[in-house]
Amino acid sequence: MVDEIAFPxxxxxxxxxxxxxxxxxxxxxxxxxxxFTAIGVYADKEIVGHLGKWKGKKGSDLKEDDDFFDALVSAPVAKQLRIVVIKEIKGSQYGLQLETAVRDRLAAADKYEDEEEEALEKVINFLQSKYFMKNSVITISFPAAPAPAEISFSTEGKEETKIQVENANVAEMLQKWYLGGSSALSPSTVASLAENLGELLSQ
Incomplete structure (x- = not known):
């Protein structure tokens, strides 16, 4: 349970x-x-095999290690973010936050070209048309194979809608926004990932 929201x-x-x-x-x-939101981070347990360099490290050490989170993001396994709205906001507010975070990361990595701008604009347009009522769910899926990431949005009484994120650089920075260690959106999520992965790596 995360703030009264159940994550299987x-x-x-x-x-x-x-x-x-x-x-x-x-x-x-x-x-x-x-x-504002509760977040659940899902991944194929095979991810542990890609993080062997950190075997035996405690969660408190991993939490401070941005290289660990870079390896987590680049690990070629399926991952999914499930984001549940606690306090309702407009899709445009969430979209603006996402746009700034992703664009800044792309620019810092010198990966912000016309293709990235176009792909990011599509995502923003998709989100701006939504209203994030309480308990709405945003799911961001990152496949293991080189295939497009996908964002889906569902809210009570309306059919689920989806958009493909075909640009790999935009998809990567989306992951980094949520899973990027010290620069990530949610410190509590980063701490939880470090703790749980630390336990898995010690087995």
Whole structure:
């Protein structure tokens, strides 16, 4: 349970992926914590085989190690982010946040060309048309094979909608926004991933 939202320990879509970490996005205003989304990070357990360099490290060490999270992002296994809305917002607000985060990361890596701009614009247009009611779900799926990532959006009373993210650089920076260690959106999710993967790596 993450803030009263249940995340199954295995997400079977399209193949069984294990819940490896979870957390929230929030902001503090005048000493009040306002929670926006709950996040579940799923991945094929084979991911542990790609993180052998960190075998025996504690979660508290992994949490501070950006190389570990880079290896997590680049590991060629299926991963999925399940993001559940706690406090309703407009899709344009989420889209603007995503656009800035992804564009800044692409620019810093010198990967922001016309193709990336076009792919990012498609994602933003898709999100801007949505209203993120409480309990709406955004699912971002990253396949193991070199295939497009996919963003799906579902909310009560409406049919699920999807968009493909065909640009690999945009997909990578989307992963880094959520899973990128010290620069990631949700410190609680990063800490949870470090703790749980640390345990798996010690087995």
């Amino acid at each position: 320990s295995v997400n079977a879509d399209p193949k069984p992926l294990a819940l490896l970490g979870y957390g929230i996005t929030d902001i503090e205003i005048h000493f009040l914590q306002i929670k």
